[in-house]
Amino acid sequence: MDQSELNALASGLPVEPPREERRVFPPSGFSIVRPANWESKVGVVGDSGMADGFELASPNRRKPRAVVLVVKYASKPAIRGRVLESQFQGRPALMTIERRPAMFLDYPGHLRVQIAFERGGAWFEIRYSLFEDAPVIPSLMWDYLNSFSTNPPIRADGARQ
Numbered sequence: 001m002d003q004s005e006l007n008a009l010a011s012g013l014p015v016e017p018p019r020e021e022r023r024v025f026p027p028s029g030f031s032i033v034r035p036a037n038w039e040s041k042v043g044v045v046g047d048s049g050m051a052d053g054f055e056l057a058s059p060n061r062r063k064p065r066a067v068v069l070v071v072k073y074a075s076k077p078a079i080r081g082r083v084l085e086s087q088f089q090g091r092p093a094l095m096t097i098e099r100r101p102a103m104f105l106d107y108p109g110h111l112r113v114q115i116a117f118e119r120g121g122a123w124f125e126i127r128y129s130l131f132e133d134a135p136v137i138p139s140l141m142w143d144y145l146n147s148f149s150t151n152p153p154i155r156a157d158g159a160r161q
Helices: 003-009 139-145
Strands: 039-044 052-057 065-073 084-088 091-100 110-119 122-131
Touching (some): 122 139
Antiparallel strands (some): 039 052, 065 122, 084 091, 110 122
16 A cells, blocks of 8 residues: 555545546446545435436545535436536536534534536536535545546447447
8 A cells, every 4th residue: 555545544535636547437437536445336326316326435434524426317406505607627517515614523514515517418416525614625626526527438448338
């Protein structure tokens, strides 16, 4: 195990840039890079009406705890809260940001960001939850979120599947 992997074990947040060998693909082919030592669950996720997707989560024993949910929808997803028209990967997106500040030791705070966007006729949603009092998504985490792709995986012979 190299030093960057040891650092990643000591934190619930990514400590190194995304690496392609950790890219996660659900059956429909979209993907995102998983931070080192984070767990992934692939399949149908979340509330009724959601298509396939996956959840990435920092190890339970590490603080702060963080979770990324990536879901593909057949139509525009319901977005709760104050919606901001924004950009994701240089294209139009809808975003909500909720922040609950820390309150004593019992409530560590919570940051929840929801990004909804359309690619190739399908809608996708990325939800990022950080269980810490943070005003924004950490910059290195943005690198992971921006690793989202609708390109299918590449086979061993170099062709797309």
